[in-house]
Amino acid sequence: MPYKKTIYHNPHPMSDQISGTEPILCAPLLRHVDTKLIQLLRDLRPEEWDQQTVAPAWKIRDVAAHLLDTVLRKLSMVRDHCLVESPIIQSPQDLIDLVNRLNREGVTVYRRLSAQVLTGMMESACHQSADFHESLDPFAPALFNVSWAGESSSLNWFDTARELTERWHHQQQIRFATNRPGIMTPELYHPVLDCFxxxxxxxxxxxxxxxxxxMQLDVSGDCGGTWLLRKENAGWGFAGTPEANPVARVVIPQELAWRVFTKGIDRKEALASSSLEGDHALGERVFGLTAIVA
Structure with missing residues (x-):
């Protein structure tokens, strides 16, 4: 039976609440983020479609094409079980090469569409995607693992949260490039940060x-939060209780955090705009996190 229960991630994280230890149950938020995306695309002026984004190889039309390609690809593979290719993945680099090739091919095709055609296709695909993710049991196994988190298998809630980060941060790239207001609300942005x-x-x-x-990571701002990474016998993991004296503490402004974790800002610039206390070498490792496959 399809999973019908609707659960929202806590939209108002408390400043003293430790994040990172609970499932991110955010399926209904995909519909909200994509509704804003459709309106954004309709509001773009013709000349804005060819503006450069923080992704060096992509203009706005390329980002929009990528968003259309990935939602159609996900529906085809996961919902409809249509796996045209059976690639052999023997290493992390094999996965990166495959994803980059598929992304490149999708952008090449869909960037040719007019704004009206692309937006219309996006609207239909997004409705189907939202319906599909809301129907899933969040605690059932996902078809694809979240590789950048090092998982060999993932649950649906993590795969859906990963999807939310994709829809959110690529839309944010368009907003950033056109100087439009971002979608930095606690309801929509905090789950993205938590997933990253x-x-x-x-x-x-x-x-x-x-x-x-x-090591304590703080993302400042009303959408941010606190994460505690602790070394245990099994390796590094998240702690749910506060630490009086962390070995290192990193504070990243929420305006920069999404760019830090998606290769959207130079490392030196990110460090200069953030705060590090304690063991700087340990804290600087945070800036090496890339929460996308690229």
Missing amino acids: VRGLPYAFRNVEAPLGFT
């Missing part, structure tokens, strides 16, 4: 430290 940060344990997997060492 779930990649930290994997990013720290090769960092040697004594047991109990704790």
